[in-house]
Amino acid sequence: MKVSDLVAKTGWQVLTEGQDLSGEITGVYCTDLLSWAMGNGGQGQVWITVQVHMNVIAVAELREFACVVLADHVTPGAELIAKAAEEHVILLASGLPVYESARTLAEMGL
Numbered sequence: 001m002k003v004s005d006l007v008a009k010t011g012w013q014v015l016t017e018g019q020d021l022s023g024e025i026t027g028v029y030c031t032d033l034l035s036w037a038m039g040n041g042g043q044g045q046v047w048i049t050v051q052v053h054m055n056v057i058a059v060a061e062l063r064e065f066a067c068v069v070l071a072d073h074v075t076p077g078a079e080l081i082a083k084a085a086e087e088h089v090i091l092l093a094s095g096l097p098v099y100e101s102a103r104t105l106a107e108m109g110l
């Protein structure tokens with residue numbers, strides 16, 4: 001499944017407009033510990049978190065996540081969104097809690 005398919009099926013908001021959504025998704029990873037995501041996340045995964053500070057972008061770029069889903073109605077600042085766009089990190093917003101966001105993806109076969 002591509003990121004564009006995920007967006008179409010979930011209706012989650014793309015916060016970083018203009019990014020290439022054609023990347024393939026290889027799985028899902030959920031954690032709010034940046035060190036855990038950095039050490040255990042995998043290339044092409046969807047990372048679900050509620051963290052909204054600049055280091056999220058650095059970790060997402062380092063691990064080459066397909067996208068980052070900000071769950072549970074968290075609201076990132078304009079600086080975070082701008083940095084994500086600059087680094088070509090796709091940020092999506094889900095109003096669902098982390099568990100429900102992950103369950104949604106699991107039900108889609110991810």
